[in-house]
Amino acid sequence: MSDLRPLAPDVSPRRYYRGERAGRSYILMTYPDFDETARANLQSFLKVRGWLYDNEVRVPEIIEARESEGLVLLEDLGSTSLRAAMESGVEVREAYLGAGEVLRHLKSCAPPVDLPAYKGSRIDLKHADVLRFYAPSLRGCESESALFEDYAQAWAEIEHGLPTCPQGFIHGDYHLENIMWLGHGPALERLALIDFQEALQGPLPYDLVNLLEDARADVPEDVQTGVKEMYCAGMDMDERAAFDAWYRVLGTQFHCRVIGLFIKLEQDGRAQYGVHIPRLKAYIARALREPLLAPLKRFFDDAGITF
The missing domain is CATH 3.90.1200.10 (Aminoglycoside phosphotransferase (APH), C-terminal lobe)
Structure with a gap:
């Protein structure tokens, strides 16, 4: 990915960036302090995302996940909450x-x-x-x-x-x-x-x-x-x-x-x-x-x- 742009932080331990890869926009989710608590948080994210997807609820597609590094590349669902x-x-x-x-x-x-x-x-x-x-x-x-x-x-x-x-x-x-x-x-x-x-x-x-x-x-x-x-x-x-x-x-x-x-x-x-x-x-x-x-x-x- 190139030209990563930080998204507004919330009260969570995660940080999000928007960037492009092969001409397509993606979201990078990271954990600045990737300790055991953050590792468990990431594992929960991946598990719950899979369960929601299996139950026909729309969630971001996972493009790539590097669990050991606390990095996940996600589908960009846009900015319209x-x-x-x-x-x-x-x-x-x-x-x-x-x-x-x-x-x-x-x-x-x-x-x-x-x-x-x-x-x-x-x-x-x-x-x-x-x-x-x-x-x-x-x-x-x-x-x-x-x-x-x-x-x-x-x-x-x-x-x-x-x-x-x-x-x-x-x-x-x-x-x-x-x-x-x-x-x-x-x-x-x-x-x-x-x-x-x-x-x-x-x-x-x-x-x-x-x-x-x-x-x-x-x-x-x-x-x-x-x-x-x-x-x-x-x-x-x-x-x-x-x-x-x-x-x-x-x-x-x-x-x-x-x-x-x-x-x-x-x-x-x-x-x-x-x-x-x-x-x-x-x-x-x-x-x-x-x-x-x-x-x-x-x-x-x-x-x-x-x-």
Whole structure:
């Protein structure tokens, strides 16, 4: 490849470059610090990409992979994420319905048997970042260990009373920047997935609430409702009740994790993440009005943590 041009970095350990080879544009994915963690991340990327491809989900073609060096040459899917497509005129409902249809397809696919479990994963445990980074920004001091214990107890009380959550493949970072727009047509043809290397086997509502309660954009209420109804079509009353309860729990945990992450990134000099904090606060404040989350509301009230 020649004339490599760096693409905008995200919060991941990977770096991406666009270049040309034999007159065709490609993406080079690299790991600047190719340690054991990065090696496992790359192996997961390759494994999950293969599984998605086998299940008829559009993903980048692998042109060449040098696993020992942490280098992968990928098909260039272009620069039009689903968010960019909406900014260029693609109708909001069409965009979100398409993304929801991909998730509806994925929930019918048996996940890889060796996919890591959501329970105990970084995504699962990091929602306590609301105490690590957000709470100190309000209280002016670090959160003491007892506060973390009370927070965990509040969530344990909530989850103890819930029905079993439906399980399956979850992307883990399912938002508009990780869904590429390839043109019009059926959802599985016009949309492609990227950044799926942290996929897990876990609670199905997670990806849907990640999509619809977007940390970076406001999604119209009617669009949220329409996509959720499409996704849940065919569920019986008990299945729907379980899905809705876990949707709220997982959504609130997601926002608690991301508000902590964005506060930390802002403190580290990445001011662009700070503009999303009011939206995340609003998501959490609205969720805390639901009776299901009463133990969490009591915890935040007692701790003097407001949203």
